[in-house]
Amino acid sequence: MQKALLEKAKTLEPRNPNKSTGLFGGKSSGILNWNDIAYPHWYKMYKRLVGNYWQADEINMSSDVKQFATLEKSEQDAYLKIIGLLSTLDAPQTRTALLISLYATDPSVQSIMAVIAQQEAVHNESYSYVLSSVVSLDKQNKSFQFGRKDPVLLKRNENLTKQYNAFVEEPNIENILKTMVYTALLEGMFFYSGFAFFYNLARQNKMVGTSTMISYINRDELEHGRFISELFRATLAENAAYNTAEFTDWVYETFRSSVELELEWSSYVLADVDGIDLDEMSGYIKYRANKMLRMMGLSELYPEHVDNPMKWIRAYVDNIDGTKTDFFEQKSRQYSKTSDLNGFDDL
Template sequence: MEKTLQQRKMVDHTAPNASTGIINGKSSNVLNWDNTRFSWAYPMYKNMLANFWVPNEINMSNDRKQWASLTDDEQETFKKIIGLLAFLDSIQTDYSGQIADYLTDSSLSALMQTLAFQEVVHNQSYSYVLSSLVNQSEQEEIFEYWKHDEVLKERNAFITQGYEAFTSSPTPENFLKSVIYDVVLEGIFFYAGFSFFYNLARNGKMVATSTMINYINRDEQIHVTLFANIFKETLNENPDLDKDKFLRFTEETFKTAAELEIKWGRYIIGDRFPGIPMQDLEDYIRFMANKRSKQLGAEKPFKGYDKNPLKWIRAYQEVDEGKSDFFEQKSRQYTKVSEDNGFDEL
């Protein structure tokens, strides 16, 4: 029978401040940022703090004026994506708190608590956006989409079953698998929706909403890196775990995840938005699945797909490349970007 993970102690007088392991290790649980085991932990914490933002700093007045001028398809897709994001970030808040209980390294536990706070901010942004655009009853209806929309239910179940397997049986195997599902959630399952908002923004539509999406995107990229580091370090620290098995599982999981995201993309975008050709979006999702799988140390689930076919999207995703002043929204970030002035991501 596989061993169960130990929960982190509130305090351990006999253990060192710097932990002896990510899972099932020993630590006093006293956090000293100048005495941590992983050189990347404190820089990541500082980066997360430097990225702090709150939705109310972004002026929604222009989006409010533009909302009625959006097409029916644009409004419907807008609302369905917000409904998806609200669900995913809600369970992400809970999951990050639950996994923190089993991280026996105080610096990683602290990073997870910071991450959880950022997810709460993301959810605040969805409420803030909707309260600016629709009435209360419609906002509540959008937050219920996840219960009734069959395409949403299928892809959400893919994540929740992985998370629930860990929370109901916190073994090292379920821990590592839940981390893979986390990278799927934050590194794949947002990206069809993100492309929709960025396409609106490059056409001068709903720029304030896309500003928030851009900041969420930036946060999620850091979260993916954190979980990828935890995944690889845990395998390195625990040679008794079958590394090849987990890497095969990673590749298979990202293949299925990409297929689910493509199905979602066809459902919410399809051939209704000329700026996002569906074939390019499908190839982009496969490209991102390859990228995330490689980040975890696994093989690519899709042969080829080494280049980003949505070249224009890089200008919207990479908020730290000096292209914008988002809160003032005076930026070439939201000028029309073409394949000629976009560039490859990998």
């Protein structure tokens, strides 16, 4: 099959209809009327995303400032390495979301991806914010070097890096679909051993400010994973020539290899952390992989892991409205925002 390169969507082309004729490679005027879009339910997704607005410096880190020095050395090391991991994953997401929007010929996708890109930028800023709260600039910089230098992390991110860069070099339908697969993995599985570490600290009443921030990132990522999964299914439906057994096998193999790399990483970074059972973590990673496969319209790879083996995590994750996607079902927690009276500058 010839893999024709896609052109970037025109910014404004009044001769084309407002309702796009295709998600990628279609025709659209560039004018967005939310009441006349190809996938009307995506307006609700857009509204949920913009309703999640928050900023990193709204979260009060005063207790974390005092507590970090009292953590076990293994907890401090894991904290810094996991922040390094999360920043390595979130930083490219801002650009990847923008790149997808550049080739999307549906203006509703462009708008939703713009919100996702903005939220990923906030996530990345938040990692700088929490580190600046608890460690010196030298240690902050060292944490942000992990994604470039740590051999286990480099190995873990290698396949994702190759695919994201392939999309930049060859923007065709196949690479967009494959990039969405890795994005769904990133939003729905890659973050979660890291999230679990911070929630484990919080259930011991440690670093609650960091955990609160992570829960808001987690909430965003659940919505991002939901939309990317739907965009993947819709794009595949519109480009049926790619809906082949060969491509499905590639998706399953990508999930398998990604799960193995995630297991290796979590064992490496969490081995000495009290309160996390690595066998349970293994089951949780496979449980998350199953969730994302179902959302993408595929079968589970790990039938023995259909239930969450780490149910305690539910207390730390914000509720996502929508039982059809089977997300966590806990009520939203309140958090303390900083103000002029209790602001970070005064700490």
